[in-house]
Amino acid sequence: MEFEAVIGLEVHVQLKTESKIFCSCSTQFGAPPNTHTCPVCLGMPGVLPVLNKKAVEYAMKMALATNCNINQTNVFARKHYFYPDLPKGYQISQYELPLAEDGWIEVETEAGKRRIRINRIHMEDDAGKLIHDELRPVSYVDLNRTGTPLIEIVSEPDIRTPEEAASYLKKIRQLVRYLKISDGNMEEGSLRCDANISLRPRGRKELGTKAELKNMNSFRHVQKALEYEIRRQSALLLDGTKIIQETRLYDASKGVTHSMRGKEEAHDYRYFPDPDLVPIKIDDTWLEQVRKSLPELPDAKMGRFMEEYGLPEYDAKVLTNSIELADYFEQAVRLYPKAKKVSNWIMVELLKLTKKDDHDLSKCNVTPQVLAELLSLIDKGTISNKIAKKVLEEVFEKGGSPSQIVEREGLAQVSDQSELSAIVEQVVQDNPKEVEKYRAGKKKVMGFFVGQVMRKTKGKANPQMVNELLRKLLDEN
């Protein structure tokens, strides 16, 4: 029997506000334990939370970018559970009236583009951090993270493969980074993902019993955990064993999932509207104001790059992967308008030099100005492509301007007719045997001659002129 996986993802995104969602403590990472806390985020009795307006606007941005309907009135609710990292004894979240509902995003899959629906996006506050002691049976509680604004993006169970899940997550990360509302970093926890997965015989409509997967800290983990879970569940189903609905933790070192077994018992969160927080009302004026503040989003930008610059789809996709890279490209094209050439140099040469997957060129020595200058030097015939690559590497490592480096290191191409002629004649004179071979019809020897000239000029001879001069001289007699 062939099974089909039904996967839904719950993604938590930490919003990059300066202060927490319900108090004025800093959200900065890495401070000594509990130094970013106050009576509100410590959960002391009698305090009142006051909502951070920017957190709401960041959440609205994501809701708009994912084609959601924003609820004109939305409210906060208390979600109760006891854990030492949650000093209030409840999380402030949204339940019945979340910020936004019914959205979708388009993701790349092996079978082409697919639309994954989004069930809802709601706001909530983050919990603190627990560090467990290695020796004593105690844990250390640090509440600096408590109250950091989060949005939770809940997908519909529209995802069918682990690859699609990774693709969906990457799209979410791309969007939050374009919107500049989060770092979107899974390893550091500013983007977190839980997955619900069940199997059903292919072609069947009813859903099977699902497992909830947690503790996946990278895109790879998500994919691996889902792959493992598909293998585990199909083996059970083929065996006629019932799947138990449960939460399972991913163990990255072994690549398997383990049952949490009763650790959190029934989900009995006893939600009720938070009486301390007044409803949020979003009128059209506010909504339009936020809509207008959205940047051009990745799909639209990619389309425009193909249209406006005549770039192939592949180039447009790579260049719009991050908003910083896209801006870099456009700045370079403004200074040097041959778009495809700029694109080639960024994709092939520059990205090769930068760290893999880190397309942030904002701190790179090779600024758009440098790249434009370098490409102009090639066009003017001052340097060859090959030398230009060397100059690029040099600027990338040490900084400086291409023309200065070319001048300082004497890298300018030798295009002087008489100078080149003399070298070519010398090379021909020094190698009578090769000349004979050439004249006997072994035209491949040409490469040898060109190589000799290049050696004598340290690669700076204008290759086109060398070829012409050699041919003239060798074909003479």
Add this chain to the structure above:
Amino acid sequence: MAHITVEEVEHVAQLARLRFSKDELEEFTNQLDAILRFVGKLESLDTEGVEPTYRAIEIVNCFREDVVKPSLPIEEVTANAPESEEGAFVVPRII
């Protein structure tokens, strides 16, 4: 009419990480039951078409700007903690 069972009280106690003796459970069940019966009197009113009241005030959109203000001094943060170490609260291990 509201009526609460011993099992429900036990469940709620468990959610709150509280453990009671059999006698205590019985006592609390009786007390909670009395409270619920009293509040249950409200159910005799006709509330057809009346929106639930969640808050005592009728305002919306109460915001603060995204500005950082000083947090509590760490001595005050840990002042009530039975045990703390280098600013962190120390609690029995829960995994």
